[in-house]
Amino acid sequence: MSISRWCRATLVAALAVTTGCGAPDERTEGASAAATGFTEALQQGNGRQACALLAPNTLEELEKSEQTACDQAVTQEELPAADSVRNVDVYGDQARVVLTGDTLFLAHFPTGWKVTAAGCTPRPEQPYDCRVKGG
Structure with missing residues (x-):
């Protein structure tokens, strides 16, 4: 491989890594929108809308632990x-959204970003402690 071809290949690889195939802003905006949509739904007392933004395992774990339907359980939390x-912060199909007052973790599904954990507080040298999370 010639030097100029090697430089072009390196440049293309570097651009692919830094741009994430042209979608990092879209991914960041999507995760942010899902997180704020979830918190806004909770503030409005709309458990049904908040549950629509939960990841399937998180929804299931919430209903199981609270022994009630998600729309009631999520508002009781x-x-x-x-x-x-x-x-x-977006890492592939995972994201952490730090809001004023809360930290949420999300995962990207074919249907969009979904909340996998909410009510999360950092702990020194340990994983976050989250009130709502998947199993």
């Missing part, structure tokens, strides 16, 4: 009031 997005 009394998750922290969250406001504006402070930071979004």
Whole structure:
């Protein structure tokens, strides 16, 4: 391989890594929108809408642990009031969205971003402690 071809190949590889095939902003915005949609639904007392934004395993675990339907269980959790997005970290199909008042974790599914954990607080040198999470 010639030097110029090698440079072009390296440049293309570097661009693919840094741009994520042209979608990092879309992924960040999608995760952010799902997280704020979830917290807004909770603030409005709309458990049905909040549950629509939960990942399947998280919804199932919530219903199982609370022994009631998701729309009732999610509002009973009394998750922290969250406001504006402070930071979004996307790692492939996983994301962490830090809001004023709460931290949520999300996963990307064919139907879009879904909340896998909410009501999460950091712990020194340990995983986050989350009030709502999948099994």
